[in-house]
Amino acid sequence: MKASKKNFAKKISVDYGASLSGAIGAGGLSEGDLSKISAFVKNAVKKLNARRASGEVGFAELPDDLKNASDIKKYADKLKGKCRHFAVLGIGGSALGPRALIDALAPSFYNMRDLAGRGGRPRIIIADNISPEFVKGIFDIAPVSDTVFNVITKSGTTGETLSIFSAALAMLKKKTGESWKKHIVITTDPEKGYLREFARKNGIDSFPIPSNVGGRFSTLSSVGLLPAAVAGIDIKKLLKGASDAEKICFQEALLSNPAALYAAVHYLFYKKGRRINVFMPYEEKLATVSDWFAQLWAESLGKKKDLKGKDVFVGPTPVKAKGVTDQHSQLQLYTEGPQDKVVTLLSVEDIDSFKVPKMGDFIFGGRDIAELFKAEEAGTALSLTEASRPVVTIKMPKVSVEYVGQLIMMLEAATAIYGEMLGINTFDQPGVEYGKVIAKKILAGAGKVQSNRGNKYRV
């Protein structure tokens, strides 16, 4: 095997050259490391494909549902000029996916633009916390009579989401009378749950989340597509990009599959003690892709038990960063601190530019801003490799709807492949359930709980 840089024509690619020992010294990988692992990776991809074939795992099929995308686009286009605010009530994947899409693909500062600057489309407000002042703030800036609430919860039982929804519902009924139903659109399980029933009974618009798609893998379902379409993003092109990536990201041959390559490089470094993956997009518009990725990676791969029920306490820790901003924040630690990290640079090849005007003897005056930006990115990559820190670069030809679709599918596939390599269940989240149980006990028991270990909590 050769060629550390895998290019896929007009596609996202993964370049692991800066993680090889030739670039970073003894702590780096060799091409032999990749060769040795290729059969293991192949087997992991096979297992994942078997899960797909059995219908257990549905995220990779999402790009095929063009009918749903059409329905969503119709609904979204009708909102144009009809309301000024679109509030997404969702948490976890139901918030992180929509936010990443809108930040990446709607005009910069979308919500701060006036109506014309938004092409007549509503602001998108994402309500993913229940801090009381935050929730009140939402109702301050988005009067219910001028707002459509998109309630997103697959199970129909997410406490945070339903709490805000019930507050919105009470206000809607008071302020808009009979037309309250037009101010709600529900994204939930196609068949089951309280919200599905609520939508049916009241004739409320709704879109499905397929039952074999979990929250953190749901960005390309109605969860992400509806808010994105409302903001004017071309969701069919998004799915086209995802579909293009799907064709290469489930291939068994390591060097033909950027998702497998990304997973394999991180797996190898994890085994060498590098348990932190710093995910650093060089492009402000992709900054919240880091938040989305952090959930995907952390919740999928952080597991106590493997598939055989053995305690493994495994999981790489994703750290969010962004360039060039965090060169002035976290880079010091990444170049000089402990050798416990791999840095993922998400690099955009073709970025927009403008000329920096001359000013005094300012050394960048007269240069293209894109040139400065790219030089800083290169400076970061080189200062990391000089300090023997591995860098993996995901290269996006540009920030377009197709490539963002590719990126999402690629990273989802990479996560699922990595999960198979670790021998864990990528798709469950037992660790978050215990906290919910305790919270409910506290609420039931007048604020007093004693845990198994004897720890007490009073509110």
Next chain:
Amino acid sequence: MKASKKNFAKKISVDYGASLSGAIGAGGLSEGDLSKISAFVKNAVKKLNARRASGEVGFAELPDDLKNASDIKKYADKLKGKCRHFAVLGIGGSALGPRALIDALAPSFYNMRDLAGRGGRPRIIIADNISPEFVKGIFDIAPVSDTVFNVITKSGTTGETLSIFSAALAMLKKKTGESWKKHIVITTDPEKGYLREFARKNGIDSFPIPSNVGGRFSTLSSVGLLPAAVAGIDIKKLLKGASDAEKICFQEALLSNPAALYAAVHYLFYKKGRRINVFMPYEEKLATVSDWFAQLWAESLGKKKDLKGKDVFVGPTPVKAKGVTDQHSQLQLYTEGPQDKVVTLLSVEDIDSFKVPKMGDFIFGGRDIAELFKAEEAGTALSLTEASRPVVTIKMPKVSVEYVGQLIMMLEAATAIYGEMLGINTFDQPGVEYGKVIAKKILAGAGKVQSNRGNKYRV
């Protein structure tokens, strides 16, 4: 020594009870561990105090400069009704500090409120990246003729900041003619540098950053105070809070000093192999305090060499999180993944509330939202300790301007004390300089650079 919970009347406190072996089992600390380290900590605080006395380190003196705060308040109040946008051109500490203050203390969704909702004050736009589309977006939403640009760079040479400034300046001269000078306010070194000279020559309003205060410790200087005051935040009360914390955070006795306690607990766990500090405020308004803290912690403590010049490659990794949101994202990893983390919960005791309306058989209907919020926080804390993960809680009585002032001073002091314990220079950042050198080489050499190690980069 007893009492794991140190209370300071009407002050921020640090509760390390949930990191003791009684709470989390064998991996926890004992009160004996704290006793044993107290002389070492005392010595670290002494060294820090000697640096303060010599004038080398200035951040702890910032609350005393009430004259500067008065000048800033006067300037800020004059802007009310005069311009609709206030653009902060700064990066690193010059952006993270102002953002944390405004998010914490201005009304939620400040920038999305209308003029009346902002009390007649300008929006605050923070320009801390040079992605071309992001920069263009700033000029789209903030037309220069209705904007004041606050250029913040201590050295007066920060390339990113000056690039945006030179673009703004060219536009201002074109659009506002002779009055361009009124659209600029400069925050920089009191004596030196290009911007100080520029301000002098052109009679432009300016505020000082004391020369012994570094970027990441500058939030309580003009850097943070000016944008905060423009948003209507009472900066004198902020400084009062910081001053209250200063009185206790440089004391030598471990159990009387919450900053020393916070540093000591983290130091002990770092030595036990827990190198990741998850910083998780439970309050949406404090979410970007995490970003600010991540820079403070990473850039101050991530160092290759100790003060004797020996290679140590030391530094805890800060990870940003927020409650309740990230219960649905990263908590799975924190409770089930590797035992390599300490979780800091930043807990607000007194939060606002409203009653969740009843809806169907929704179990939280009729409850106070604050009760739900607090139960979730408790659920998180208990699910971590049950899984033998140490938790340190910083308790804030409420989110008020005084307590935010306390919090900033406390965390700055904790960082500086931790740095002394590690025997490193908390206040430099040699690792970020190398990247800048490479970037300049690339710009000078037509996009081609070969590094010491033989790595090449082309743009």
